Amino acid sequence: MKQNVEIQTADGVAGAALFVPAGPNATTSGVILYMDAFGPRPALYGMAERLADAGYFVLVPDLFYRAAPYGPFDATAFSNETTRAQLMALLQGTSQAMTASDSGAFLEALVAAGATGRIGAVGYCFGGGRALTAAATYPERIAAAASFHGGNLASDAPDSPHTKAGSIEGRVYVGVAGVDRSFPPEQSARLAVALREAGVDHTIENYVGMEHGWAVSDHGVYDPKGAERHWKRLLEFFDETLR
Template sequence: MVTSRYDNITVDAHASAEQTFRAFVAVPDRSPAPAVVLFQEVFGVNDNMRQLAVRLADNGFHAVVPDMFWRLKPGFERRDETGLAEGMELATRLDYELAVQDMTATLAHVRADPGCSPRAGAVGFCLGGTLAYLFATSARVDGRGPDAVVSYYGSAVHDHLALASDIECPMLFHFGDDDPYISRAQIAAVEAAVANRPDIAVHRYAAGHAFSNFDAPSFYDADAADLAWGRTLAFLDDTLT
């Protein structure tokens, strides 16, 4: 399977409002294909996120990466650790309720796209790991949420565990045991919140934060990244195809 095209698209923010936001899309050479929405780290929709989208398309998924900072700084992107402070400042101002609206709009967009099959999932990293979790708990289109979600080191998931019972789909969580931003106790709290769900798995790695980001050398851990990505692809194949 190879990518047939990639481009930028616009997504309607609200059915009744004249607002749109941008998203990057990578489309496989088969149609219709299951959709996977990718949620960004604090660095925005950058080369790392675009390359991940292309990787997903090469594995047969219709990948869409919405600009989740569009209400704050449209088009924001930074490559690596040098943009961390600016990205984290934007993340602290992100309104999660509005973010859920935008994620729901993205879900509605892919569900209406004839190039997408009826099944849709999501993968998110760092800030996007938290957004992916909220996507699972809260994004609903005509009463239906996503079909599968993967959260990588979601730094605020533990603050929203009261919503765990609202997850209606299989999930994977990936965490680094040496993450300076997410304590082992906070990871344990996530594990406890989903312990009664056989369709949800929490994986820990001997790695730090953002271990999957191959554009941020001080964070990247190739062994952990490869293991987590393999698990992610297998999970998406099992749940979406």
């Protein structure tokens, strides 16, 4: 069941949705689900519920809280000139450093809710890089980080997630969209080299034919078969690492 919570950060109060596990699968492990570019919404809450049903405490924080209120947006927002401009302002105004700082408060919120075991992170699109950056920023606390169709994971930007590979102590899984201008093959190769040279236990898997956004149900490119493959990989990854 979804609970709306407020989390005090260094820059204000972030809204978030918390999901608490119940039943025989329940664990004391937790997961931070880093949103895609369109923000918290029912599609992401449904994904969080599935993780909670698998036994995990799940937190879905609003990474754009500094600009609230905004939206709401759906996955067609980039096709409209006005909403595209609004989204780009939010994306460009929410730095990796901001989310890295916020993630300390997100971790504490999970602990306060009862997630006293191992913690994982998973991010989609914009959130994919945030999950990896969080793992590098809190290596003693985040045991597993996954990215699906994450963009710019190994770009030329000074805060690109691949530059922090040496700080990651947990396991990493990266599910790559086969068709994705935001994460071309040269970036995938650069990320692989960075993780391997850093000695990070990692997997980078190419989902051939899948487009950016394939795993999230309200995207126009959503692929049910590809999404179930993503769920199989993610749940196995977390079960192996967090339980």
